[in-house]
Amino acid sequence: KAGVTQTPRYLIKTRGQQVTLSCSPISGHRSVSWYQQTPGQGLQFLFEYFSETQRNKGNFPGRFSGRQFSNSRSEMNVSTLELGDSALYLCASSKGQGSTGYTFGSGTRLTVV
Amino acid sequence: KQEVTQIPAALSVPEGENLVLNCSFTDSAIYNLQWFRQDPGKGLTSLLLIQSSQREQTSGRLNASLDKSSGRSTLYIAASQPGDSATYLCAADGVSNFGNEKLTFGTGTRLTIIP
Numbered sequence: 311k312a313g314v315t316q317t318p319r320y321l322i323k324t325r326g327q328q329v330t331l332s333c334s335p336i337s338g339h340r341s342v343s344w345y346q347q348t349p350g351q352g353l354q355f356l357f358e359y360f361s362e363t364q365r366n367k368g369n370f371p372g373r374f375s376g377r378q379f380s381n382s383r384s385e386m387n388v389s390t391l392e393l394g395d396s397a398l399y400l401c402a403s404s405k406g407q408g409s410t411g412y413t414f415g416s417g418t419r420l421t422v423v
Numbered sequence: 424k425q426e427v428t429q430i431p432a433a434l435s436v437p438e439g440e441n442l443v444l445n446c447s448f449t450d451s452a453i454y455n456l457q458w459f460r461q462d463p464g465k466g467l468t469s470l471l472l473i474q475s476s477q478r479e480q481t482s483g484r485l486n487a488s489l490d491k492s493s494g495r496s497t498l499y500i501a502a503s504q505p506g507d508s509a510t511y512l513c514a515a516d517g518v519s520n521f522g523n524e525k526l527t528f529g530t531g532t533r534l535t536i537i538p
Contacts, residue, residue, distance in 0.1 A: 316466075343526065353512070353528045365523040400466055402526065411457055412516070412526055414467040 312337065314403045314415035322421045328389040331418045333401035335382050339413075341406030342384035344376060347398040347417075359384050360406045391422045425450045425517050429529035436503060437537050444498040444532045446513035451491045453517040454524065458487050458498050461510045461531070470511075471498070503536045510534070 315334040323329050335342050343366070344356040358366040359378035378384045388395055398419050402412040426449045436442050446456070455474045459467040471480045471487040473496065479488040486499040496513055512531045519525035 341524075352530050355525070355527075358523070358525065360523070366519045366521050366525050398464070402467075404524075406524065411455065411469060411472040412514075413469060414459070416466040419464070 314401060314413050316399075316401055316415035316418050318418060319416065320419045320421075322423060323391050325391055325393060325422055327391050328387065329391060329420060331386045331388075331399055331401075331420070333384045333386070333403075333415060335384070335401075335403030336413055339403040339405055340382055341404045342378060342382065343402040343404070343412070344384070344386050345400045345402065346370075347400060348396075353400070356386065388420075393422050396420060396422045424520065425453075425515055425525075425527040427513060427515050427527050427529040429511075429513060429532050431532060432530065433533040433535070435535040435537060438503060438505060440503050441499070441501050442503055442534075444500070444511050444513075444534070446496040446498070446529055448494045448496075448515045448527075450515070450517055451494055453491065453515045455516045456487075456489050456496045457514045457516065457526070458485075458496075459512045459514065461512060467512065500534075505536045505538050508534055508536045 317332045341360045343358040346354045355368040362378045373389045376386045398417045400417045402414045404412045428447045457472045458470040473489040484501040489496045510531045510533045514526045514528045
């Protein structure tokens with residue numbers, strides 16, 4: 311079966327711009343979680359969507375937002391980019407109902423210059 | 424609030440040795456415990472998933488155990504190979520402050536196998 315697909319794989323943006331990242335979960339999975347990974351902070355949880363509703367949220371500023379569509383695909387948006395937003399952004403797919411585990415995509419490497 | 428700790432942060436062992444990576448968590452009310460591997464600049468690859476009702480899981484040279492009462496999990500790697508070099512992360516799947524399912528990660532153990 312197809313895995314978790316994240317697009318694009320690499321992205322270079324200028325400070326102040328905005329960016330949208332996409333994640334397509336495994337077919338039948340209704341939950342998509344987003345994480346930011348940096349060398350200094352490790353893996354940090356951004357938010358999770360389940361059946362088009364945000365049901366968990368991490369401690370990130372409002373510049374970070376997301377949404378989920380009826381086909382479970384999710385997008386994450388970062389507005390007014392800062393240099394510190396440079397990171398590997400990972401999404402994880404799960405059935406969202408406990409005990410089933412998570413599958414991660416390959417990530418999107420965002421560089422802000 | 425769930426907290427997951429992995430010790431040591433880094434480990435180097437000669438090829439062929441058996442090794443154990445440790446993971447501890449503070450809240451035993453978990454759905455499952457999942458071990459991942461991450462190569463530099465890559466995504467996370469799931470290695471083993473232990474459900475809360477299970478004590479251990481095995482896949483090839485890997486064996487993971489779970490002791491919910493003590494809040495501990497271990498990942499045992501037999502006959503280590505240079506290709507096992509990577510960062511290993513454990514994650515506890517439990518309940519968030521919002522009352523929903525949420526995965527909490529440890530900080531990882533960076534493993535280097537010396538040929």
